[in-house]
Amino acid sequence: xRDSGCDGNQPETQNSTSPxxxxxGWGVAASADPKIKRALKVPQLRMTGRGLWISALIVPPLCFxxxxxxxxxxxxxxYAFFDWQGLKRLDFxxxxxxxxxxxxxxxxxxxxxxxxxxxxxxFALMVLQNGLGFILAYALWRELPGxxxxxxxxxxxxxxxxxxxxxxxxxxxxxxxxxxxxxLKGIGLGWLAQxxxxxxxxxxxxxxxxxxxxxxxxxxxxxxxxxxxxxSEILDAVRMxxxxxxxxxxxxxxxxxxxxATIVFTLLFVGAFNxxxxxxxxxxxxxxxxGSTDVLGLYFYRTAFGNVxxxxxxxxxxxxxxxxxFIFIAIVAGVITTRLRAREIQL
Amino acid sequence: xxxxxxxGIKKRFKTTDVLxxxxxxxxxxxxxxxxGPSGCGKSTLLRLIAGLDPISDGDFFLNDQxxxxxxxxxxxxxxxxxxxxxxxxxxxxxxxxxGARLMGLSKDEVEKRIADAARMLRLDELLKRKPRxxxxxxxxxxxxxxxLVRKPDVFLLDExxxxxxxxxxxxxxxxxxxxxxxxxxxMIYVTHDQVEAMTLADKIVVMNAGRIxxxxxxxxxxxxxxxxxxxxxxxxxxxxxxxxxxxxxxxxVTNGGSIATGALPAGQTYKLxxxxxxxxxAKGHGGEGFSASVVYTEYLGDNAYVYVxxxxxxxxxARTAPNDLYAxxxxxxVTVEPGSAxxxxxxxxxxxxx
Numbered sequence: 001x002r003d004s005g006c007d008g009n010q011p012e013t014q015n016s017t018s019p020x021x022x023x024x025g026w027g028v029a030a031s032a033d034p035k036i037k038r039a040l041k042v043p044q045l046r047m048t049g050r051g052l053w054i055s056a057l058i059v060p061p062l063c064f065x066x067x068x069x070x071x072x073x074x075x076x077x078x079y080a081f082f083d084w085q086g087l088k089r090l091d092f093x094x095x096x097x098x099x100x101x102x103x104x105x106x107x108x109x110x111x112x113x114x115x116x117x118x119x120x121x122x123f124a125l126m127v128l129q130n131g132l133g134f135i136l137a138y139a140l141w142r143e144l145p146g147x148x149x150x151x152x153x154x155x156x157x158x159x160x161x162x163x164x165x166x167x168x169x170x171x172x173x174x175x176x177x178x179x180x181x182x183x184l185k186g187i188g189l190g191w192l193a194q195x196x197x198x199x200x201x202x203x204x205x206x207x208x209x210x211x212x213x214x215x216x217x218x219x220x221x222x223x224x225x226x227x228x229x230x231x232s233e234i235l236d237a238v239r240m241x242x243x244x245x246x247x248x249x250x251x252x253x254x255x256x257x258x259x260x261a262t263i264v265f266t267l268l269f270v271g272a273f274n275x276x277x278x279x280x281x282x283x284x285x286x287x288x289x290x291g292s293t294d295v296l297g298l299y300f301y302r303t304a305f306g307n308v309x310x311x312x313x314x315x316x317x318x319x320x321x322x323x324x325x326f327i328f329i330a331i332v333a334g335v336i337t338t339r340l341r342a343r344e345i346q347l
Numbered sequence: 348x349x350x351x352x353x354x355g356i357k358k359r360f361k362t363t364d365v366l367x368x369x370x371x372x373x374x375x376x377x378x379x380x381x382x383g384p385s386g387c388g389k390s391t392l393l394r395l396i397a398g399l400d401p402i403s404d405g406d407f408f409l410n411d412q413x414x415x416x417x418x419x420x421x422x423x424x425x426x427x428x429x430x431x432x433x434x435x436x437x438x439x440x441x442x443x444x445x446g447a448r449l450m451g452l453s454k455d456e457v458e459k460r461i462a463d464a465a466r467m468l469r470l471d472e473l474l475k476r477k478p479r480x481x482x483x484x485x486x487x488x489x490x491x492x493x494x495l496v497r498k499p500d501v502f503l504l505d506e507x508x509x510x511x512x513x514x515x516x517x518x519x520x521x522x523x524x525x526x527x528x529x530x531x532x533x534m535i536y537v538t539h540d541q542v543e544a545m546t547l548a549d550k551i552v553v554m555n556a557g558r559i560x561x562x563x564x565x566x567x568x569x570x571x572x573x574x575x576x577x578x579x580x581x582x583x584x585x586x587x588x589x590x591x592x593x594x595x596x597x598x599x600v601t602n603g604g605s606i607a608t609g610a611l612p613a614g615q616t617y618k619l620x621x622x623x624x625x626x627x628x629a630k631g632h633g634g635e636g637f638s639a640s641v642v643y644t645e646y647l648g649d650n651a652y653v654y655v656x657x658x659x660x661x662x663x664x665a666r667t668a669p670n671d672l673y674a675x676x677x678x679x680x681v682t683v684e685p686g687s688a689x690x691x692x693x694x695x696x697x698x699x700x701x
Binding site: 243251252255 | 394421426428430449493497
């Protein structure tokens with residue numbers, strides 16, 4: 001890469017009579033011979049040992065990405081414009097599928113319901129996962145007693161498989177034998193014990209709590225890394241001016257960890273609207289009970305591939321949904337990123 | 348008005364004692380410099396005064412009020428940090444306004460103070476700039492400005508010049524001296540550079556290994572150092588210490604001749620302290636004085652320093668006229684200006700009065 005970097009500089013320097021360029025021979029040769037000049041103008045990767053080595057490293061993952069990510073996305077775009085019968089592609093129907101999932105009942109209310117739940121998930125996790133993550137990171141950073149232990153403890157659930165977390169919390173929430181209800185009864189709050197996953201009012205919230213528990217270590221880690229980049233003298237300087245933790249956090253720490261916030265917010269947004277595993281295992285493919293845990297991921301899966309109770313499949317509608325979700329996520333994530341980037345500060 | 352009184356201040360980090368009982372009185376409007384080698388505890392002491400680290404033992408009074416448990420922001424103390432520690436996300440104006448607003452000052456008052464500070468420190472043009480758009484010297488001035496707008500009783504400056512290049516350093520040093528004259532607050536300044544200490548201070552506190560070695564004016568420290576540490580720390584090139592034995596009115600070096608220096612303190616053996624300007628050189632051996640050989644010469648234009656080695660191996664520097672030329676290994680004889688030598692105890696290095 002050093003070669004191409006050097007070549008990239010050529011157009012600016014070769015025509016000027018920069019003494020630096022003249023001295024080392026490159027500039028002289030480039031301006032003397034137009035052939036070499038043309039050759040140098042385009043940064044190119046020659047098939048030397050180094051170039052081969054770089055290609056050998058880049059090509060396999062590129063193929064992988066093309067085959068399993070780019071191709072499915074592109075084909076989903078294509079599928080969305082056709083009518084399907086099982087795996088058999090029928091006629092081109094234009095925007096019919098999009099129209100159906102957005103405006104024709106019962107798809108319309110299913111879409112709205114799932115989207116509404118995703119929005120709830122996003123905001124709830126923003127508070128529970130990122131908010132708590134920031135507070136945890138701050139506590140860990142301030143080296144409160146036990147910080148060493150908790151630094152590991154907080155991150156540990158992140159390495160657990162989502163499947164394990166989902167089944168674990170399903171057991172926790174079990175109406176009769178679950179640790180949640182048993183604990184509530186044990187401490188005299190038996191009237192709060194309820195079938196957490198079995199009623200519309202509490203199911204989604206219960207799954208969100210499981211998700212937050214699982215992933216809170218990630219924003220914590222990113223925020224903590226951001227905080228550790230703040231020079232200690234800046235904190236000393238703040239302490240000379242105020243003792244209020246609130247002022248320190250809101251006016252100094254928070255603005256200075258903005259780069260971490262950008263990453264964490266964007267990833268949370270993408271994750272919340274692609275949410276699938278936890279509701280799939282804990283709420284089931286139908287988003288039970290009564291669609292209260294239905295999210296776009298489940299809804300898309302059900303529409304495209306069918307569910308347990310009905311084998312009805314519709315690739316066209318499913319693909320249309322997938323495309324809508326993709327575009328929505330891409331646009332909003334793009335806006336979030338550029339907006340948040342603007343407030344990042346170089347330390 | 349600010350008088351500081353430190354009584355038996357100790358600082359312990361886990362099991363390591365960093366400060367072993369500091370007693371110090373600092374008067375109103377004094378410019379005090381803590382000076383000492385790296386790790387002597389001078390910055391730690393400053394942080395204790397600021398309140399950034401808790402005091403392990405002893406009492407700190409500011410205007411007769413015990414400050415040990417008072418939060419840093421409530422001590423009426425402002426600090427200028429070595430790295431300046433400006434808030435990177437705020438412009439110069441905001442950097443200065445932040446602390447002032449937190450003091451609960453009115454908007455007009457904040458604005459007036461910033462305008463005053465900006466004028467005094469020539470920051471008017473820079474108020475809308477972010478710290479990363481400023482040069483080192485400008486950042487330094489903003490850091491001082493941020494301290495100024497709070498109108499503190501005490502200014503603490505922690506090695507404020509060490510991140511500046513040499514040329515800028517003497518300029519800023521002058522500005523700090525002028526600033527102290529203009530605003531008249533009590534200033535405590537930490538440095539390891541004895542030139543900064545000598546040029547700025549009303550009072551220098553020389554520290555070593557967690558203890559105060561001596562407190563005094565620059566002149567006192569230079570002319571009557573309390574012990575060999577202070578004697579060798581203050582002054583450049585450093586004072587030479589020669590182990591001598593008394594023989595009547597004469598002082599002799601092992602195998603290296605003897606000199607008469609005038610009145611002598613009691614005792615048999617001393618360390619004889621010689622500053623470069625107290626030493627006279629004569630070419631050749633023999634005659635009155637210590638015999639020595641030239642090691643090397645530093646030519647500085649208006650004068651020169653000649654380093655010579657005595658018979659017992661001690662290196663002594665002598666200030667000479669720039670035209671006196673000495674070749675390496677040349678034999679010379681060292682004599683001492685009467686009355687300009689210092690005497691220290693051979694056992695504990697304390698100053699001995701003649």
